[in-house]
Amino acid sequence: MKKRLLKPLLLMMMIAIFSLNVTGAAFAKSGGSKNPPKNGIDIATAVSMIVKGLDLNLNTIDFIKMPVASDHYTKVKDNAPYAKDFIYAYYNGVQLPKDINPSATISKEYFAELLYQAMSHKGDFVWIETFQKVADGNQIKKEYMNSIQKLMLAKIVTLDSKQKFYPKNSISRDEAANMISKTVKFINNYKPVPTPAPIEVTLTTGKETDAVTKVTLSATVPTGGYGLEITSIQFTKDQALIKYKLVKPAPDSMNAQVITEIKAVTYIPSTFKPVLQANK
Known part of the structure; x- marks a missing residue:
C-alpha cells in the first residue's frame, strides 16, 4: 500500500517543482529588474509591464541611429534587461526624469501617473469633467491627481471602502497587472464621444x-x-x-x-x- 501511494506523491511533487520553474522563467522574460524589492515592484519592472502590456513600440518611428537608454537616462545601463523598455516608454509619451532610479520601489500614485501617460499616447480620449473625492487625496502629489481622477473615471483605479487610495504605498505586481489589464480593456472598448453641438x-x-x-x-x-x-x-x-x-x-x-x-x-x-x- 505504501509503495502505491508513494509514486503519485512523487509525481505531484515533480509537477509542483516544474510549475515553479516555469513561473520563474516567465517572470525573467517579462523584463524588469532581476532583483525586485521584497515589497512591491521597482520602477524598472513597472516600466516593462506598462510597455509590454500596452504594446508600446517604435514601429511608426524611423531612426537614423537607433537610440540607447543612456541617450536619455543617466542611471539606466544600455545592457540592462529593461533598457529597451525605457526607450520605448520615452518615445511613447511616458515622461521619466533623466536621473530616474530603475531599482527604486514605485508608489501607487507614480505607477498610476506613468500608466495614464502611456494610455494617453494610445488614443485621443474624451473625459467627463468631474471630480471624485478621495479621502486621502491630500497625500496625493498635485501633479498626479488629474491622472488618478481620469483612471477612476475609466474604472482602472478603485478606492477601498473608506474611499482611500493609499498613494504612497508600494504597488504589488498583481495590482499593477490588474490595472494594466483594465487599461487595455478600456482602450479596446473605447468609443469616441460625439462632437458636441456648437455653443450659441x-x-x-x-x-x-x-x-x-x-x-x-x-x-x-x-x-x-x-x-x-x-x-x-x-x-x-x-x-x-x-x-x-x-x-x-x-x-x-x-x-x-x-x-x-x-x-x-x-x-x-x-x-x-x-x-x-x-x-x-
Missing part, C-alpha cells in the same frame, strides 16, 4: 435709462468652467459691434457635469443698435 451665444437688451441700453450676452454650456467675455465694442454709424470670446475650461480642470448658463453684460448709448461679433 445670444444677445438681449433692456432699457437702463433713456440714454443707455443694457446689453446681456448669454450662453448655455455643458459644464462649469466656461466663461464669456466681451472683448471690445466698436461703434460704426448706428451700430455697436460687440465682440465676445467664449472661454473654455482649462484642460486639466475638474468641473461639475451640469448644464450652466453664463452671462456677460455691457452698456451702450441707446442711439446704437447692438450687433454680436465673435472674435476670430
Whole structure:
C-alpha cells in the first residue's frame, strides 16, 4: 500500500517543482529588474509591464541611429534587461526624469501617473469633467491627481471602502497587472464621444435709462468652467459691434457635469443698435 501511494506523491511533487520553474522563467522574460524589492515592484519592472502590456513600440518611428537608454537616462545601463523598455516608454509619451532610479520601489500614485501617460499616447480620449473625492487625496502629489481622477473615471483605479487610495504605498505586481489589464480593456472598448453641438451665444437688451441700453450676452454650456467675455465694442454709424470670446475650461480642470448658463453684460448709448461679433 505504501509503495502505491508513494509514486503519485512523487509525481505531484515533480509537477509542483516544474510549475515553479516555469513561473520563474516567465517572470525573467517579462523584463524588469532581476532583483525586485521584497515589497512591491521597482520602477524598472513597472516600466516593462506598462510597455509590454500596452504594446508600446517604435514601429511608426524611423531612426537614423537607433537610440540607447543612456541617450536619455543617466542611471539606466544600455545592457540592462529593461533598457529597451525605457526607450520605448520615452518615445511613447511616458515622461521619466533623466536621473530616474530603475531599482527604486514605485508608489501607487507614480505607477498610476506613468500608466495614464502611456494610455494617453494610445488614443485621443474624451473625459467627463468631474471630480471624485478621495479621502486621502491630500497625500496625493498635485501633479498626479488629474491622472488618478481620469483612471477612476475609466474604472482602472478603485478606492477601498473608506474611499482611500493609499498613494504612497508600494504597488504589488498583481495590482499593477490588474490595472494594466483594465487599461487595455478600456482602450479596446473605447468609443469616441460625439462632437458636441456648437455653443450659441445670444444677445438681449433692456432699457437702463433713456440714454443707455443694457446689453446681456448669454450662453448655455455643458459644464462649469466656461466663461464669456466681451472683448471690445466698436461703434460704426448706428451700430455697436460687440465682440465676445467664449472661454473654455482649462484642460486639466475638474468641473461639475451640469448644464450652466453664463452671462456677460455691457452698456451702450441707446442711439446704437447692438450687433454680436465673435472674435476670430
